[in-house]
Amino acid sequence: xxxxxxxxxxxxxxxxxxxxxxxxxxxxxxxxxxxxxxxxxxxxxxxxxxxxxxxxxxxxxxxxxxxxxxxxxxxxxxxxxxxxxxxxxxxxxxxxxxxxxxxxxxxxxxxxxxxxxxxxxxxxxxxxxxxxxxxxxxxxxxxxxxxxxxxxxxxxxxxxxxxxxxxxxxxxxxxxxxxxxxxxxxxxxxxxxxxxxxxxxxxxxxxxxxxxxxxxxxxxxxxxxxxxxxxxxxxxxxxxxxxxxxxxxxxxxxxxxxxxxxxxxxxxxxxxxxxxxxxxxxxxxxxxxxxxxxxxxxxxxxxxxxxxxxxxxxxxxxxxxxxxxxxxxxxxxxxxxxxxxxxxxxxxxxxxxxxxxxxxxxxxxxxxxxxxxxxxxxxxxxxxxxxxxxxxxxxxxxxxxxxxxxxxxxxxxxxxxxxxxxxxxxxxxxxxxxxxxxxxxxxxxxxxxxxxxxxxxxxxxxxxxxxxxxxxxxxxx
Amino acid sequence: xxxxxxxxxxxxxxxxxxxxxxxxxxxxxxxxxxxxxxxxxxxxxxxxxxxxxxxxxxxxxxxxxxxxxxxxxxxxxxxxxxxxxxxxxxxxxxxxxxxxxxxxxxxxxxxxxxxxxxxxxxxxxxxxxxxxxxxxxxxxxxxxxxxxxxxxxxxxxxxxxxxxxxxxxxxxxxxxxxxxxxxxxxxxxxxxxxxxxxxxxxxxxxxxxxxxxxxxxxxxxxxxxxxxxxxxxxxxxxxxxxxxxxxxxxxxxxxxxxxxxxxxxxxxxxxxxxxxxxxxxxxxxxxxxxxxxxxxxxxxxxxxxxxxxxxxxxxxxxxxxxxxxxxxxxxxxxxxxxxxxxxxxxxxxxxxxxxxxxxxxxxxxxxxxxxxxxxxxxxxxxxxxxxxxxxxxxxxxxxxxxxxxxxxxxxxxxxxxxxxxxxxxxxxxxxxxxxxxxxxxxxxxxxxxxxxxxxxxxxxxxxxxxxxxxxxxxxxx
Numbered sequence: 001x002x003x004x005x006x007x008x009x010x011x012x013x014x015x016x017x018x019x020x021x022x023x024x025x026x027x028x029x030x031x032x033x034x035x036x037x038x039x040x041x042x043x044x045x046x047x048x049x050x051x052x053x054x055x056x057x058x059x060x061x062x063x064x065x066x067x068x069x070x071x072x073x074x075x076x077x078x079x080x081x082x083x084x085x086x087x088x089x090x091x092x093x094x095x096x097x098x099x100x101x102x103x104x105x106x107x108x109x110x111x112x113x114x115x116x117x118x119x120x121x122x123x124x125x126x127x128x129x130x131x132x133x134x135x136x137x138x139x140x141x142x143x144x145x146x147x148x149x150x151x152x153x154x155x156x157x158x159x160x161x162x163x164x165x166x167x168x169x170x171x172x173x174x175x176x177x178x179x180x181x182x183x184x185x186x187x188x189x190x191x192x193x194x195x196x197x198x199x200x201x202x203x204x205x206x207x208x209x210x211x212x213x214x215x216x217x218x219x220x221x222x223x224x225x226x227x228x229x230x231x232x233x234x235x236x237x238x239x240x241x242x243x244x245x246x247x248x249x250x251x252x253x254x255x256x257x258x259x260x261x262x263x264x265x266x267x268x269x270x271x272x273x274x275x276x277x278x279x280x281x282x283x284x285x286x287x288x289x290x291x292x293x294x295x296x297x298x299x300x301x302x303x304x305x306x307x308x309x310x311x312x313x314x315x316x317x318x319x320x321x322x323x324x325x326x327x328x329x330x331x332x333x334x335x336x337x338x339x340x341x342x343x344x345x346x347x348x349x350x351x352x353x354x355x356x357x358x359x360x361x362x363x364x365x366x367x368x369x370x371x372x373x374x375x376x377x378x379x380x381x382x383x384x385x386x387x388x389x390x391x392x393x394x395x396x397x398x399x400x401x402x403x404x405x406x407x408x409x410x411x412x413x414x415x416x417x418x419x420x421x422x423x424x425x426x427x428x429x430x431x432x433x434x435x436x437x438x439x440x441x442x443x444x445x446x447x448x449x450x451x452x453x454x455x456x457x458x459x460x461x462x463x464x465x466x467x468x469x470x471x472x473x474x475x476x477x
Numbered sequence: 478x479x480x481x482x483x484x485x486x487x488x489x490x491x492x493x494x495x496x497x498x499x500x501x502x503x504x505x506x507x508x509x510x511x512x513x514x515x516x517x518x519x520x521x522x523x524x525x526x527x528x529x530x531x532x533x534x535x536x537x538x539x540x541x542x543x544x545x546x547x548x549x550x551x552x553x554x555x556x557x558x559x560x561x562x563x564x565x566x567x568x569x570x571x572x573x574x575x576x577x578x579x580x581x582x583x584x585x586x587x588x589x590x591x592x593x594x595x596x597x598x599x600x601x602x603x604x605x606x607x608x609x610x611x612x613x614x615x616x617x618x619x620x621x622x623x624x625x626x627x628x629x630x631x632x633x634x635x636x637x638x639x640x641x642x643x644x645x646x647x648x649x650x651x652x653x654x655x656x657x658x659x660x661x662x663x664x665x666x667x668x669x670x671x672x673x674x675x676x677x678x679x680x681x682x683x684x685x686x687x688x689x690x691x692x693x694x695x696x697x698x699x700x701x702x703x704x705x706x707x708x709x710x711x712x713x714x715x716x717x718x719x720x721x722x723x724x725x726x727x728x729x730x731x732x733x734x735x736x737x738x739x740x741x742x743x744x745x746x747x748x749x750x751x752x753x754x755x756x757x758x759x760x761x762x763x764x765x766x767x768x769x770x771x772x773x774x775x776x777x778x779x780x781x782x783x784x785x786x787x788x789x790x791x792x793x794x795x796x797x798x799x800x801x802x803x804x805x806x807x808x809x810x811x812x813x814x815x816x817x818x819x820x821x822x823x824x825x826x827x828x829x830x831x832x833x834x835x836x837x838x839x840x841x842x843x844x845x846x847x848x849x850x851x852x853x854x855x856x857x858x859x860x861x862x863x864x865x866x867x868x869x870x871x872x873x874x875x876x877x878x879x880x881x882x883x884x885x886x887x888x889x890x891x892x893x894x895x896x897x898x899x900x901x902x903x904x905x906x907x908x909x910x911x912x913x914x915x916x917x918x919x920x921x922x923x924x925x926x927x928x929x930x931x932x933x934x935x936x937x938x939x940x941x942x943x944x945x946x947x948x949x950x951x952x953x954x
Contacts (some may be wrong), residue, residue: 016676016677016679016680017649017655017676017677018649018676018677019647019649019650019674019675019676019688020674020676020679020686020687020688021674021688021689021690021691022688022691023676023688024688024689024690024712024715025690025691025693025694027711027712028690028694028707028708028711028712029697030711031710031711031712032707032710032711034697039697041693076680079679079680080676083686085712085714085715086714086715086747087714087744089714091712091715131697135693138650138691138693139649139650140655142650142651143649143650143651143652143654143655143658144654144655146650146651147652147653147654147657170496172494172495172496172616172620173496173615173616173619173620173623173818173820174619174620174623174815174817175620175624175653175654175657176624176652176653176654176657176660176661176809176810176814176815177620177621177624177652177653177654177655177656177657177658177659177660177661178494178617178620178621178654178656179654179655179656179657180620180624180652180653180654180656180657181494181620181654182654183653183654184653184654197496197497197498198496199493199494199495199496199497199500199557200493200494200495202493202497202556203493203553203556209497209560210497211496211497211498211499211500211501212498212501213498213501213502213505214498214499214502214615215821215822215837216502216518216612216615216821216822217502217505219822219835219836219837220506220511220516220608220822220825220835230505230508230509231505233508233509234504234505234507234508234509235501235504235505235508235562235568237562237563237564237566238501238562238563238568245837245838246838246953267564270563276839276840277840328814328815328817332653332809332810332814332815333653333809333814334814334815337653337805337809337810337811337814338651338653338805338809338811340651340805341650343650344692344693345692345693345696345697348697358696358697359696360692360696360722361722361723362753363753363754476723
């Protein structure tokens, strides 16, 4: 039997990483001779995750990787050639498959950079290119942008709850697949975590890695004190003792005993970790024991189903925890396991090269997609964000106002475009900032946006875009 | 700037795919000279997912891949050699790193085969080998087993709700990472889905792929009828028309118009898809339109935030849906985004080669881990499961009884071991059944176990294991 995919599947072409309907549509566009008409799609979400108002943009370098390596090799093409329609005929015809194999990225991409804030209905990505290619990329782009943005946002929320404390991401064992774990560790660091337990992520993304020992270490030895002694002997400068294998406060006393011996040998115990029980109360009692024993600098790490809500509660209770280890609830999103990002066609060129705006009608005008080639202007006063305007670049420069809840609001302050050019005609036109710089940006942004008074912050469509949308909806009614 | 990991990271060695604490513990074991003592760990979950009582075992071929390819190359070792302790000294010493680079799998593995049922506290995997190796494998094994079992179980629940209807898995765009999507598609198929939209999964796992078109296809054309006509022209034997881009019932009428033209050309329309609105009511009205127009065999596909609960509700309302497209809520677990599987040391050999049982104490005896080298006996009467016994193989053959809720219950019927040998001394001793056979097994098992009367089903520890556990807990008290 062949082994599973893990050791052989990731290769430098991602053509098949798509839903079948993207390929059948691509075949249809090809058959109709419209496959190279230029089209614009936007990737955006409608509702902010975790009952919040904003999300932290993440995933762009992964999207770039997918776009640059979106192609089909001979084996992919052979596989597609074997697929059948319901009547047993070949699903895809030869000329289309030949076209696929030759196809290369030639489009434009604009994006909200990693670490910037993105509001509902604002494009995280704006992609323009031959209809067939931008259609085929839909699924893979959604996969990486949805998940990266979800976890980065969760991490920013957790870091905000933790304040000046250290946050460690511990989630690999509960992640959704190996890449789920790797992308989660990356996004968690981007969103504000200080380090990860995931060594793969440490190597590939140059993220600081942290960790000391588990219960199994303690259980291997005849008793806890012997176990701590042995660990201190082997790794004297890396001692955070997990104290809850048998009894948390007795464990703390054992840690102190070993901490004293370490000190005689010229090393300092770094701290202890609590992993079960009433973390607030135990941390207060353990802190007292540590302080009384002369270890005021030994830190208390806590882990056990933590998230931003649990951290805030524990802090309110006066917990003496200064390092938070966060696993499952960070790397999976937990209370929200997916960002509901979508990818919608908003304009296509007709045979004469004129752009035609497109709209996907939904139950309400608000839920319906926005037409055109969208751009975003962010307004700031005293460097604080005060508003955001979505407009259609194809309709010229908009004024300084937006429609929100049916009313016109004028915007003032300095304004900046939120979308940055990434590709023009298939060539990359910007270097991406590295993960560490984006992380610093994210922390500044999150704290700026946390201070927003949402009763005064104005965002929505430009009046021109609102009118165009209303007219398109009227035509489709 | 370097590209992200997607195009370059998956390679045939997985040594770094672990939490740092596994490596620091490994270094400690090495330092203490106990790294090659034989140890036994079990991977199990404590609470069944989705408020159920059972889970569908999945992930074993992925675990095998990880085990066979768990090694470190020179670059991995160099990376580890650069890591620092808190005082700036090297975290790992040279002899340990040399050992890591030479380390190869030499252990035993027993597992519940894919497609079998696993109860809480029963080992999905039992792994025995040199302490250092079985410790290092913890994180990666948990990652693949937790996620695979979670999604397979969700799929089985959804398929059970759908009965004889077809279930399609559509989740890639909302999956947690590329491998999250691929592993989810695999597990969903194993658990009972009939096909996937994920073409990567289709190629690599030989899973049937399905899909026709999205809203964007309709939006590209001047109107819906033109769009359907064009699709029918391009792919006449693959027509399931998505009818809700503008108005679902008008869309159904357009599908019928095109269905009639298709029929003149010798093709049958396969059906329509509803993706928004009141799916129950719309399906009833669309069914009526299709039947009246002479398309009684055209099927109605529904998609839109569906799961086992929504399917049961829609069926209770009399919805005329016979194909269910399930995305986010299947591939992420949704209401439960992680199976809380754990991996616990349960025995280790002392220097004389005698096994010492180990236990991880928790708040209650039930939550505390089970000691020894665990095995499972399943009891059947008339081929229906009637009980399950967990016992310690190191303590000899147990009797035919279990302790449940403090009482002894005798078990009768034929009994079979649930764990199957996979490796002995590093060599694989069983071929794994292929995914398609495991899927058939899963469907039979799920339907057998759905009929269990849980008031009469007896499962728990053998009295001998219960006594050993009580004695170990007493010693640790």
